[in-house]
Amino acid sequence: MTAVVIGASGGIGAALATAIADEGTPVIGFARSFAGEFHIDLEDEATIAAAAAHIAAGPPPTLVIVATGLLHDGERGPERALRELDPAWLARNFAVNAIGPALVARHVLPLMPRKDRIVFAALSARVGSIADNRQGGWYGYRASKAALNQFVRTIAIEDKRRNDRGIVVALHPGTVDTALSKPFQGNVQPGGLFDAGRAAVQLLDVLDALKPPQSGRIFAWDGAEVAP
Numbered sequence: 001m002t003a004v005v006i007g008a009s010g011g012i013g014a015a016l017a018t019a020i021a022d023e024g025t026p027v028i029g030f031a032r033s034f035a036g037e038f039h040i041d042l043e044d045e046a047t048i049a050a051a052a053a054h055i056a057a058g059p060p061p062t063l064v065i066v067a068t069g070l071l072h073d074g075e076r077g078p079e080r081a082l083r084e085l086d087p088a089w090l091a092r093n094f095a096v097n098a099i100g101p102a103l104v105a106r107h108v109l110p111l112m113p114r115k116d117r118i119v120f121a122a123l124s125a126r127v128g129s130i131a132d133n134r135q136g137g138w139y140g141y142r143a144s145k146a147a148l149n150q151f152v153r154t155i156a157i158e159d160k161r162r163n164d165r166g167i168v169v170a171l172h173p174g175t176v177d178t179a180l181s182k183p184f185q186g187n188v189q190p191g192g193l194f195d196a197g198r199a200a201v202q203l204l205d206v207l208d209a210l211k212p213p214q215s216g217r218i219f220a221w222d223g224a225e226v227a228p
Contacts, residue, residue: 001025001026001063002025002026002027002058002059002060002061002062002063003026003062003063004027004028004030004061004064004065005017005020005028005064006030006031006040006042006051006064006067006101006104007031007032007066007069007123008031008034009031009032009034010031010068011176011177011196012067012176012196012199012200013029013031013067013068014029014196015197015199016065016067016200016204018197018200019197019200019201020204023204028055028058028061030051037050037051038051038054039051042096042100043092043095043100048103051107052107052108052111055108055111056111060111060112060113061108061112062116062117062118062119063118063121063207064104064112064119064121065121065123066100066101066123067123068097068100068101069096069097069123069125070092070093070096070141070144071141073092076089078137078139079137079139079140080137080138081137084139085139085140089140090140093141093143094143094144096144097144097145097147097148098144098147098151101148101151102148104122105120105122105151105168108120109155109159109168110162113163114162115163115165116163116165117165117166118163118165118166118167119166119167119168119210120159120166120167120168120169121167121168121169121171121207122152122169122170123170123171123172123173124149124152124171124172124226125145125172126172126226127141127145128141128142128146128149128170128218129146129149129218129227130146130227130228131227131228132226146228148170149228150228152168152169155168156168156169156216160212165212166212166215167207167210167211167212168216169207169210169214169217170217170226171207171218171219171220172218172221172226173194173199173202173203174194174199174220174221175194176194176199177194177195202221202222203221205223206220206221206223209223
């Protein structure tokens with residue numbers, strides 16, 4: 001078994017790579033901040049293709065996790081009202097949160113075994129659930145994560161024809177103490193903020209328990225299914 005983590009320099013991604021390695025599984029990490037053959041930028045498909053070529057040179061991975069996401073960048077953050085919508089910011093949300101993971105699947109899923117149990121997972125968010133949207137706001141983040149969830153569902157249907165033991169899912173990690181959530185942690189209920197190490201173990205436990213019929217769905221850190 002070999003694992004791949006995309007976004008391995010981020011809070012959750014780095015913790016996932018460490019937790020997987022601690023289980024004795026070889027893991028390859030890629031990130032935008034990494035140099036050379038381990039560099040990947042989800043807004044640049046050429047780097048995704050290059051990462052896939054590097055992966056193809058080794059053992060086929062049975063676990064791939066896309067642990068990336070964009071909520072704010074130091075200058076822009078989630079919109080609170082319609083008047084704050086900006087086309088360029090919306091496009092970047094979709095590029096990083098939805099299109100990028102889909103392109104990773106395009107290049108990497110075909111490298112995964114056709115018969116063994118495989119897992120391809122992408123970090124989503126509960127706020128991407130249309131059914132669960134009761135507060136509004138956060139237009140770009142919500143919509144791009146909802147688009148990611150639809151990509152996951154559609155990819156799962158197609159990949160089932162390639163490997164009927166495959167599992168393609170989206171994951172909601174909860175609120176994790178990382179740079180992504182830092183500006184919004186004041187609204188988190190007591191006990192609702194996880195450190196990255198705990199979040200990583202929780203997500204891996206969820207993935208370990210999944211069965212092929214659950215492919216295409218969205219699961220939270222506690223194993224509960226999230227409505228699309």
